[in-house]
Amino acid sequence: MTSPVLGEFLGTMIMILLGDGVVAAVLLKKTKAENSGWMVITTAWAFAVMVGVFVSNACGSKDAFLNPAFTLGFAIYLGDYSKLASYLPAQLAGAFVGAVLVFLHYGPHWKVSDDPGAKLAIFCTGPAIRSFAWNLLSEIIGTFVLVFAVGTMVSKAVAANGLTAGLGPYLVGVIVWGIGLSLGATTGYAINPARDLGPRIAHAVLPIPGKGGSDWGYAGIPIVGPLIGASIAGFLLRALHI
Numbered sequence: 294m295t296s297p298v299l300g301e302f303l304g305t306m307i308m309i310l311l312g313d314g315v316v317a318a319v320l321l322k323k324t325k326a327e328n329s330g331w332m333v334i335t336t337a338w339a340f341a342v343m344v345g346v347f348v349s350n351a352c353g354s355k356d357a358f359l360n361p362a363f364t365l366g367f368a369i370y371l372g373d374y375s376k377l378a379s380y381l382p383a384q385l386a387g388a389f390v391g392a393v394l395v396f397l398h399y400g401p402h403w404k405v406s407d408d409p410g411a412k413l414a415i416f417c418t419g420p421a422i423r424s425f426a427w428n429l430l431s432e433i434i435g436t437f438v439l440v441f442a443v444g445t446m447v448s449k450a451v452a453a454n455g456l457t458a459g460l461g462p463y464l465v466g467v468i469v470w471g472i473g474l475s476l477g478a479t480t481g482y483a484i485n486p487a488r489d490l491g492p493r494i495a496h497a498v499l500p501i502p503g504k505g506g507s508d509w510g511y512a513g514i515p516i517v518g519p520l521i522g523a524s525i526a527g528f529l530l531r532a533l534h535i
Contacts, residue, residue, distance in 0.1 A: 295351075295352050295353030296352075296353040296354075297353050297354040297355070297356065297376070297379070297380070298353075298354075298379050298380070298383045299352050299353050299354075299383075300348075300349040300350065300351075300352040300353035300354025300355075300357065301349060301354050301356075301357075301358065301359065301380050301383040301384050301387065302383040302384070302386055302387040302390075303348050303349065303352045303387065304345040304346060304347075304348045304349025304350075304352065304354065304357055304359050304387065305345060305349075305359045305360075305383070305384045305387030305388050305391065305487060305488075305491075306387035306388070306390045306391040306394070307341075307344055307345050307348045307391065308341045308342055308344070308345030308359055308387075308391065308488075309341075309387065309388045309390075309391025309392055309395070309488060309491065309492060310341075310391040310394045310395060310398075311337065311338075311340065311341035311344060311345075312337065312338045312341035312342070312391075312488070313391065313392055313395045313415055313416060313492055314337075314341075314395050314398065314399075315333060315334055315337035315338065315341070316334055316414060316415045317395055317398075317399045317402070317415045318333075318399075319333055319334055320406070320408075320411040320412075320414060320415055321399055321402040321403070321405075321406045321411070321412075321415070322402060322405045322406040322407075323402060323405055324399070324402055331478070332474075334473070335470055335473035335474050335477060336470060338469060338470070338473055339466040339467065339469045339470030339473065340466060342359070342465055342466050342469045343462045343463055343465065343466030345357070345359050346359065346461070346462035346465055346466075347462050350462075356376070356380075357462075358376075358380060358384070359384060359387075359485070359487075360384060360484075360485040360486075360487060360488065360519075361377075361380070361381045361384055361385070361485070361486045361487050361519075361520070362436050362439075362440070362484065362485060362486055362519035362520050362522065362523035363439065363440055363443070363485070363523060364376060364377060364380045364381060364384070365377065365520060365523050365524060365527065366436075366440035366444075366523030366524060366526050366527035366530075367440070367444070367527065368527070369523075369524055369527030369528055369530075369531060370440075370444055370526075370527040370530040370531050371531075372531070381487070384487040384491075385486075385487045385490060385491050386491070387487070387491070388487040388488055388490070388491025388492055389491035389492070389494055389495050390491075391491070391492070392416055392491060392492035392495035392496070393495050393499065395415065395416075395492075396495065396499050396501065403501055403502045403503070404502045404503070406503070407503060409503060409504055409505030410505065412496075412501055412503065412504050412505070413496060413504070413505060413506075413507065413508060414481070416492035416493055416495060416496040416507075417483075417489045417490075417492050417493040417496065417507070417508070417512075417515070418480055418481035418482070418483040418489050418515050419480070419481060419508060419511060420479065420480045420481070420511070420514075421478060421479055421480070421481075422479070423511070425511075425514060427479070428479070428480050428511075428514050428518070429514050429517065429518045429521075430518075431476065431479040431480045431482075431518070432480055432482075432483060432484065432514060432515055432517075432518025432519055432522060433518045433519075433521045433522035433525070434476060434522065435472050435476045435477065435480075435482050435484045435519075435522065436484040436485075436518065436519040436520075436521075436522030436523050436526070437522035437523070437525050437526045438468075438472055438476065438522075438526075439468060439469065439472055439484050439522075439523075439526075440522070440523045440526035440527060440530075441526040441529060441530065442468045443465055443468060444526060444527075444530040444535070445530075445535060446461070446464055446465075446468075447461070448530075448535040449535065450535055469484075472484065480514070480515070483514075483515030483518075483519060484519050484522075485515075485519060486515065486516040486519055486520060488515075489512070489515035489516065490512065490515075490516060493507050493508075493509075493512055494507075
């Protein structure tokens with residue numbers, strides 16, 4: 294039986310399974326994709342978002358937000374905050390379960406990988422250069438682009454030209470791909486509080502061999518930054534009436 298909450302949960306779960314899964318493939322030892330690089334990660338994350346949107350739609354969520362920041366941004370844009378209370382817990386839970394599935398899928402590879410930092414990076418984001426103000430700004434800008442770009446994509450002006458009919462999930466994936474390639478190299482482009490927090494909690498509680506700390510000192514950045522960026526985008530979209 295489908296429902297919007299189930300759709301948000303399952304869509305987010307699949308997105309994280311595929312998204313964190315590619316990071317594990319690149320960073321863990323003795324995988325067939327070891328050291329394959331940033332292009333592989335950003336491309337697979339774009340596909341992960343696309344597939345997550347399809348799953349979410351099919352399982353009951355016509356919104357397929359998969360992201361608390363996106364949910365907030367569109368709540369501001371549309372003036373409807375009714376979905377926040379139900380969507381946000383579903384997205385966080387889906388992200389947690391998706392990360393657990395990544396841990397299970399790569400079972401024997403954790404023991405042969407000796408870098409605790411790489412293991413953490415599979416689950417959550419971290420900055421290339423740690424500077425909280427700059428890191429926060431990066432997450433604000435990246436998430437602003439995500440929400441604003443998707444908002445313009447579904448706007449009346451674009452829809453009237455028939456440019457997005459049936460292409461929504463693919464185009465969202467392309468936007469995420471572009472953000473990853475152009476803006477993601479500073480902080481790992483969380484642009485989604487659930488995507489970072491759910492797997493970070495999973496990293497903290499799972500019996501991962503040789504893991505280090507979960508870097509809770511940084512954890513606020515990929516939560517607060519995306520919420521600010523999405524809010525700015527939501528207010529701008531509302532002001533433009535597009």
